[in-house]
Amino acid sequence: xxxxxxxxxxxxxxxxxxxxxxxxxxxxxxxxxxxxxxxxxxxxxxxxxxxxxxxxxxxxxxxxxxxxxxxxxxxxxxxxxxxxxxxxxxxxxxxxxxxxxxxxxxxxxxxxxxxxxxxxxxxxxxxxxxxxxxxxxxxxxxxxxxxxxxxxxxxxxxxxxxxxxxxxxxxxxxxxxxxxxxxxxxxxxxxxxxxxxxxxxxxxxxxxxxxxxxxxxxxxxxxxxxxxxxxxxxxxxxxxxxxxxxxxxxxxxxxxxxxxxxxxxxxxxxxxxxxxxxxxxxxxxxxxxxxxxxxxxxxxxxxxxxxxxxxxxxxxxxxxxxxxxxxxxxxxxxxxxxxxxxxxxxxxxxxxxxxxxxxxxxxxxxxxxxxxxxxxxxxxxxxxxxxxxxxxxxxxxxxxxxxxxxxxxxxxxxxxxxxxxxxxxxxxxxxxxxxxxxxxxxxxxxxxxxxxxxxxxxxxxxxxxxxxx
Amino acid sequence: xxxxxxxxxxxxxxxxxxxxxxxxxxxxxxxxxxxxxxxxxxxxxxxxxxxxxxxxxxxxxxxxx
Numbered sequence: 001x002x003x004x005x006x007x008x009x010x011x012x013x014x015x016x017x018x019x020x021x022x023x024x025x026x027x028x029x030x031x032x033x034x035x036x037x038x039x040x041x042x043x044x045x046x047x048x049x050x051x052x053x054x055x056x057x058x059x060x061x062x063x064x065x066x067x068x069x070x071x072x073x074x075x076x077x078x079x080x081x082x083x084x085x086x087x088x089x090x091x092x093x094x095x096x097x098x099x100x101x102x103x104x105x106x107x108x109x110x111x112x113x114x115x116x117x118x119x120x121x122x123x124x125x126x127x128x129x130x131x132x133x134x135x136x137x138x139x140x141x142x143x144x145x146x147x148x149x150x151x152x153x154x155x156x157x158x159x160x161x162x163x164x165x166x167x168x169x170x171x172x173x174x175x176x177x178x179x180x181x182x183x184x185x186x187x188x189x190x191x192x193x194x195x196x197x198x199x200x201x202x203x204x205x206x207x208x209x210x211x212x213x214x215x216x217x218x219x220x221x222x223x224x225x226x227x228x229x230x231x232x233x234x235x236x237x238x239x240x241x242x243x244x245x246x247x248x249x250x251x252x253x254x255x256x257x258x259x260x261x262x263x264x265x266x267x268x269x270x271x272x273x274x275x276x277x278x279x280x281x282x283x284x285x286x287x288x289x290x291x292x293x294x295x296x297x298x299x300x301x302x303x304x305x306x307x308x309x310x311x312x313x314x315x316x317x318x319x320x321x322x323x324x325x326x327x328x329x330x331x332x333x334x335x336x337x338x339x340x341x342x343x344x345x346x347x348x349x350x351x352x353x354x355x356x357x358x359x360x361x362x363x364x365x366x367x368x369x370x371x372x373x374x375x376x377x378x379x380x381x382x383x384x385x386x387x388x389x390x391x392x393x394x395x396x397x398x399x400x401x402x403x404x405x406x407x408x409x410x411x412x413x414x415x416x417x418x419x420x421x422x423x424x425x426x427x428x429x430x431x432x433x434x435x436x437x438x439x440x441x442x443x444x445x446x447x448x449x450x451x452x453x454x455x456x457x458x459x460x461x462x463x464x465x466x467x468x469x
Numbered sequence: 470x471x472x473x474x475x476x477x478x479x480x481x482x483x484x485x486x487x488x489x490x491x492x493x494x495x496x497x498x499x500x501x502x503x504x505x506x507x508x509x510x511x512x513x514x515x516x517x518x519x520x521x522x523x524x525x526x527x528x529x530x531x532x533x534x
Contacts, residue, residue, distance in 0.1 A: 197521055210520075242521050244528070305506050312503040319476070327479050330488075339496045342483070345476040346500040351507060358510045364523050371527075396492050401499050418520050442531075443524040 001027045004166035004466055007070055007223045014069035018061070021054045021069040021118070028071040028120050031167045035469060036123070039148070040140030041161035043076040044089050045121035053118050065116030066230060074172040075159045076122040076139075077129060077205035078106045092205040093125040093139040093155075096325050096332040106203030107238070108172060108214055108231045115230045120168065123158030127337040129174055129207045130318060131155050132182055132407040133392045137334050141389055144186060145467040146433055149388050153186035155179040159217050160187040165469055170218040170227045176207045176314055178381070178411025180215040181423040181438055185381035188425040188434030188462060190224045190453065191217045193411075195444045196418035197242035199228075200235035208317040209240070210356060211310065211415045220463055221454045224422070225249040228446060244444050252447035257291045257455035260448060262439075263298035263370070263377035269410055273383045277435070280426055281380045284437040284456065288378070291455050298377060301369055302362060306413035307405065313355055313416070315344030335396035340404070363417050371442040376449060379438055381423050383409045386433040414440055422449040425462040434462075 001024050002010050014021050029047045036042030050071070057069060079102035080088040087101030109119065124139045126132075134157035135141045142157040144150040145164045152160045156173025160183030163171050173180040175193040184191025192215040199214045206212055216227035229250070234243040264285045270278045289295040318341045319326070326333070326341055333341075347355070370377070383406060394400035414421050421440045429435050441449045457463070483493060517523050 195524070197524070240521070242524065305510075308503045308506050312500070312507065315500075323476060323479060327482055330479070330483060335492070338488075339492055342479070342493070343496045343500040343503075345479055346497060347504065351504060354510070354512060355507055357512050357516045358507065360517055360520060360523060361513055363520060364517060367523070367527050396489075396495075398495050401495060418524070443527055 002071070004219070005169065006220055007067065007169050007226050010070050010169060011068055015063055018058050018069070021058060022051060024069070025050050025054045025071055025118050025120065028167060032073060032121050032162065035165055035167060036162060039143045039145060039161045039165065041124050041142040041158035043122040043124050043139060043158065046088070049082060050118055050120045057116060057118070062116060066226065067112065068116035069118065070116070071118045071120045071168055072112060072170055073119070073121040073123055073162060073168050074109070075156045075174060076125045077174055078109050078122070078172055079103070079203040080105045080109055080119065088122060090205065092129065093127040093136050094333065094337070095138040096329040098332070104203045107200040107235050109203070111231050123162055123171060126155035126157060127334050128318065128322065129155040129176060129179055129205070130337050130340055132178060132404055133387070134183065135393055143389065144386070144433065145469050146188065147431070150386050150433055151186060151389050151392055153182035156183045156217060160184060160189055163187070163189055163217050163219060164467060166466060169223050170216050172214060173217050174204060175213050175215055175415065176211045177310055177408050177415050180217060181381050181411050181421060182407065184217050184423040185425070185436035186386050186434065188465065189217050189219060190221050190425070191215060191423040192224050192228060192446065193414065193421045194228070194232065194446060195420040197240050198244070198420070198444065198446070199231050200238045200241055202235055202237040206321055208314040209321070210313055210317060210359070213415070221253065221424070221450060221457045222250065225253055225450050247447040249447055249450055253450040253454045255451050257288060257293045257452045260293045260452050261373060261375045262288050262293045262295050262452065263374045264295065265300050265377055265379060266297050267299050268303045269379040272406070272409065273380055274385055276385065276429060277380045277383060280435050281378055281437055284426060285378050287456060287459055288452065291459070293452065298370060298374065301365060303413055306362070306416040307409055309355065309359070310412035310416040311405065312347065313359065315340055316347040316352055316355065317344070319344030336400055339396045359416060366417055367442060375445065376439045376441040376452060379440060380410050381436045381438050382407065385429045385431060410438070419443065420446050420449060422453045424453045424456055426460050
């Protein structure tokens with residue numbers, strides 16, 4: 001019914017016949033349970049709740065709501081408690097949290113409710129959102145809709161699988177080291193990792209207090225802008241939240257790429273990338289110039305250690321937040337998650353303080369040096385072609401450490417910098433799996449990123465490409 | 470964290486649970502490498518208090534340009 005439709009197309013459909021929302025929601029919940037199960041991507045649906053939400057919307061006739069009747073589903077880290085105090089599962093993809101229910105509704109979920117969307121369920125996450133490939137022995141390892149032998153990437157793997165399947169137009173994910181961008185890239189989606197502090201994390205299961213961000217995964221730049229418009233904004237309950245003026249993203253987006261200043265880092269990002277990945281990034285850079293952007297090569301100072309320090313900060317804060325459950329239920333963890341949390345146990349309080357202070361100084365150095373005369377820079381997302389599920393199932397082996405480190409090579413430094421980024425699909429690798437680039441901007445420049453991404457999107461025309469499920 | 474009783478308990482529990490010693494060594498070595506990277510970094514005395522402060526200053530500077 002709404003397969004592969006954009007948010008605007010769905011809105012037109014339901015405004016034309018508001019009662020059709022019920023039928024659409026029924027169909028979406030059915031497909032989440034059928035296709036979602038086939039792809040190991042669905043965690044939870046509640047048809048009764050979703051239909052009730054739809055009925056209320058029809059009854060209240062608030063047709064001007066920006067997401068009126070648009071069905072969505074989100075990563076399982078986003079909590080929801082119903083009016084009757086029934087909480088949706090809050091297991092964060094882990095047997096160690098089996099049976100735990102939500103005790104609140106995430107702020108961003110409330111914002112989407114108020115905007116008129118219908119919440120159709122929760123989608124599989126990597127355990128504790130701590131993984132780049134998407135493997136999860138407990139909740140399931142989502143299969144890539146473009147080729148089910150391949151990974152979806154992590155950790156918002158279920159979100160990516162269900163949006164790429166065309167069942168829902170958008171889903172929220174979380175990004176601490178690449179967890180929105182890696183799955184978006186793997187599944188041919190647009191994904192936004194916002195500036196640290198732009199979007200509330202209240203009611204979202206935490207991995208790393210300093211680095212966690214929330215962002216949408218969609219099939220188009222316009223859909224991403226529409227979701228961002230709803231969820232961006234200050235939240236006094238989230239101490240990382242920042243009060244800034246939120247632009248009209250759709251309006252800004254239409255200004256195009258002309259005169260935007262775009263850089264291509266000569267250091268770090270293309271080092272160690274597969275040849276095809278580098279070529280894809282260079283092509284996007286040249287295309288930007290052809291479309292009227294002012295392009296130049298740049299250097300990012302001291303970026304070489306940002307991946308390792310981001311990994312250290314994540315594991316240190318994950319160990320701090322979850323050490324009690326690790327102590328009590330370590331047998332219930334996937335080995336890789338357990339080992340990664342464990343690696344944060346060795347950080348002393350003084351080292352933790354130094355880690356945070358170094359980060360602050362590093363951010364200051366980079367944003368003033370890089371963005372003095374630049375709006376954004378281009379980099380790859382994955383440094384390599386997408387691996388298969390079997391080929392990247394490294395568990396907690398010695399090889400796993402280097403695999404995890406390599407896959408996050410281009411994404412973790414951006415979380416460490418707290419900067420916004422947008423992932424944009426550009427085409428396919430030699431195995432027929434999607435490839436992408438990311439545009440990384442100065443703080444709170446999501447409007448500029450959307451401008452550039454929208455112009456490039458028209459050239460790549462990825463919207464018309466659909467996986468054969 | 471190192472020095473916290475809970476973290477020592479975690480390591481003890483894992484040893485008791487016979488989690489592969491080699492795995493724990495791997496994890497320790499990764500952590501050690503990352504901590505050495507951190508050790509090599511210099512921290513200026515006038516460190517801003519938060520990421521939010523830097524972003525706010527940056528936006529103000531750019532607005533003044």
